[in-house]
Structure formats: C-alpha cells, structure tokens
Amino acid sequence: MEFKNMGTYDGGVISSSPDTAMASQRFKTMDAAAIANNGAFLQSELEKKDNVIRQPLTSFTYSRDLPIRVGGGWAEFISAMNVEYGVTGGSEDGPVHAGGANGIPMVQANFDKGLFKTHIFSVGMRIMWVDMQREKLTGRSLESILRDGIRMTYDKHMDANTYVGIKRYGSTGLLNNPNVTTASAAATGASGSTKFKDKTPDQILQDINDAILAVWAAAEYDRDAVPNHIIMPYEQINYLATTKVTELAEKTILQFLLDNNVAKTNGSDLYIGGCSWCKGAGTGDTDRMLVYINKDRYVAMDELAPLSRAMTQPNAENVCYDTAYMANLSEVELYYENIMRYVDGI
Known part of the structure; x- marks a missing residue:
C-alpha cells in the first residue's frame, strides 16, 4: 500500500499536498477554533465530569443530646405542669395514727405551670425560570441543591438552639442555662x-x-x-x-x-x-x-411543626419561582x- 503525503503541522498552519487539499479544508472548517485556542475545545470534550456535588463539611449532634418530640402545630407557647406535695406534720411521723384520734392529716398539692417559648423558622428558595430550563442540559437539579442548603441551614439552627439558644430571642440552651449549678x-x-x-x-x-x-x-x-x-x-x-x-x-x-x-x-x-x-x-x-x-x-425540645414546604408560587416580575419553607420550634425545655x-x- 502506498501512503500519500498528508501534510505537516507547524503549530498553527497546516501545509498539504494537492491530493489532500479538500480534506485539509474540511479539517480547518471543523476545528479551526480549537486549533487557534491550543485545543481547548478538544480538552473540554475529553474531560470526565464528576457528578458528585461536594457540600460544606459540618456536623450536627442535637438529636443525640436532647429528646425531640414531634407534633403540636403552630402554638406560641408550651406549658408544663409541676406539682409539689405536702402533708400536715410531715411525712415522717405526721401520718402516725392513734386510737381515739378524731382527725387525720390531709395531703395537699401545690401546682405550678411553666411556659416555654416557641419560634418560627422560615427560609425561602428562589429558582430563575431560565435556570430551570438549563437543568435539562446540565442534568443537575438546582432545586435539589438548594433544598439541601435549606436542610443544612435548619440543622445548624437546631444545633445552636439546642446548645446555646437564640440570644436575640432571649432563650438559652443546654450549655448556658443560668439556673444550672x-x-x-x-x-x-x-x-x-x-x-x-x-x-x-x-x-x-x-x-x-x-x-x-x-x-x-x-x-x-x-x-x-x-x-x-x-x-x-x-x-x-x-x-x-x-x-x-x-x-x-x-x-x-x-x-x-x-x-x-x-x-x-x-x-x-x-x-x-x-x-x-x-x-x-x-x-x-x-x-x-x-x-x-x-x-x-x-429535658426536651418540641418540633411542633417539622420543616416542610409551605408554598410555591411563580413570580412573573422576576421570572422565577419562589418557595417558602417553615417550621415551628420550641426553646430547650428544662423541667428540673x-x-x-x-x-x-x-
């Protein structure tokens, strides 16, 4: 088999023999831009896309260190009833009874109700309409990415609420309660x-x-x-x-x-x-x-209304969709x- 001269490449210009002129012309037409940019186009085509989205490194331990009770709705306060008992003469010798006695000591109860504050957690998510269309090309869901961000924000809020409370809200947590010895x-x-x-x-x-x-x-x-x-x-x-x-x-x-x-x-x-x-x-x-x-x-914390999507609506003025996520949470409830x-x- 006879091999014809296919030309030489000098880094920017291709010289060819008459027999390869047409092929050379097609080559220039298809990849002239890539050659002019040192093969950038070809490099982008040959790269391997990593589909893993690496989120920020963090940790949450609130669910391990505090009982969290779910349910209750959108209440503004949580009440807890305490009771103390007393008996005439004390419980040691007061109840001792003798024959002919005309009375017995009566037990009494002193009730006290404690109130614990709740607060509403709310955060929004906005997705531009154009970005929603681009998702079809990228293969990634922007909504899913932002939803993970909302969940991380919620967990960080719950961690702070559990251990130190919300200072501006006037609450304390497990580690800074002034009533603890x-x-x-x-x-x-x-x-x-x-x-x-x-x-x-x-x-x-x-x-x-x-x-x-x-x-x-x-x-x-x-x-x-x-x-x-x-x-x-x-x-x-x-x-x-x-x-x-x-x-x-x-x-x-x-x-x-x-x-x-x-x-x-x-x-x-x-x-x-x-x-x-x-x-x-x-x-x-x-x-x-x-x-x-x-x-x-x-000790406990109430997640009265767990984090959930409250509503979604189109926003024609900004050409986007707005979504609100909300929850109703209590401060740390220290009963004793x-x-x-x-x-x-x-």
Whole structure:
C-alpha cells in the first residue's frame, strides 16, 4: 500500500499536498477554533465530569443530646405542669395514727405551670425560570441543591438552639442555662492543673463521679434520676479515647471511665461523647463538661411543626419561582433545674 503525503503541522498552519487539499479544508472548517485556542475545545470534550456535588463539611449532634418530640402545630407557647406535695406534720411521723384520734392529716398539692417559648423558622428558595430550563442540559437539579442548603441551614439552627439558644430571642440552651449549678472548676490534680490531660485516670474518674453524685443528690437519689449523659469538647474526648490507662494496659481512659463510673454502679448506662459547642463554653472561656439526665421527663425540645414546604408560587416580575419553607420550634425545655451540672476547666 502506498501512503500519500498528508501534510505537516507547524503549530498553527497546516501545509498539504494537492491530493489532500479538500480534506485539509474540511479539517480547518471543523476545528479551526480549537486549533487557534491550543485545543481547548478538544480538552473540554475529553474531560470526565464528576457528578458528585461536594457540600460544606459540618456536623450536627442535637438529636443525640436532647429528646425531640414531634407534633403540636403552630402554638406560641408550651406549658408544663409541676406539682409539689405536702402533708400536715410531715411525712415522717405526721401520718402516725392513734386510737381515739378524731382527725387525720390531709395531703395537699401545690401546682405550678411553666411556659416555654416557641419560634418560627422560615427560609425561602428562589429558582430563575431560565435556570430551570438549563437543568435539562446540565442534568443537575438546582432545586435539589438548594433544598439541601435549606436542610443544612435548619440543622445548624437546631444545633445552636439546642446548645446555646437564640440570644436575640432571649432563650438559652443546654450549655448556658443560668439556673444550672456550675462547678467553679474541676478538681485540681497532682500536677496543679484542672485539665484532663494533666490528670491521672483516677483523678478524671473522680471528677466525673463527683458531678454524677452531685446531680443525683439534688434529685434526692431518685432511682430514675441517675445521670446518663456527659458531653465535652472533642479535644478532651479524643484524648480519653486514645490514651491508655497505663503504658502496659490495653484499656483506654474512656473505657476505664465507662466501666467504673458511679452511674453504671447504680444501673444507668452512661454515655460520654464529644460536642463542639462545649469548647470555650465555661466561665472565662474555659472548656465545659455537661453532666445531665437525657430523658424527656427532665429535658426536651418540641418540633411542633417539622420543616416542610409551605408554598410555591411563580413570580412573573422576576421570572422565577419562589418557595417558602417553615417550621415551628420550641426553646430547650428544662423541667428540673437540678438534673444538670456544669464542670469547667477540664
């Protein structure tokens, strides 16, 4: 077979023999723009499109650290009834009865109703009509992307509402309630520091047991009121989870704490976890540990109207579609002020 001269390429101009003039002309017609731009067109055609949309990195822990009850509608307040009992002469010897007595002590009840505020969460989404048409070419749903953004906004709001409340709204959260007793600082270890990293495992266990017992004592040692939940900054929890009790031991400090705490001894399954909101939450911006009872009898939050699409309408003036998402949420409802304890300086 005989090969004809197909011409040469000098980086910008193609020279060809008469036999290839027509083919060369077609080549110039189709790809002249690509050649003039150093093959940019060809490069874009040959690239592999990654279909994964990488969203911002973040985390939410509110559903782990607080019971969330769903339902209730668009109420403005949530009420909770408390009752205290009393009996004439006290419950120790007041009810003792003797023959011939003409009266018995009567029990009395003192009712108190607490009110907790709710607030409406609302955020909108706008999609231009032209962008909706372009979705057919890109293969991506702009509505789906923006809906994920709304969900992330909602979760970040719920996280803040759970741990520190909404300052402008006048509410507080798990970590900054002024009615919760605050230990001025964790006990000072042999090294002279209150920080966990400067203490022995036994000293850390003592800090945790002291906080558990203080909360339980304030609840008059009610068997249902043994603290079962502890949160602290990730720096401290990671230290506990990765540091061995001793150089020769296989057990970490965290496992040592979970196996030997006073809550477990009294029938409570203790959880110890990390929370980014604990960092700097204590007095003087120190790190804070929270010990409490994570049950809806003692503390909760109401998601009265879960996040949902409220309405969508076309907007001819701006050539777009507007959608509103709304929810109705409560502040943190702390029913017993003595079922929590803050320990600062860990």
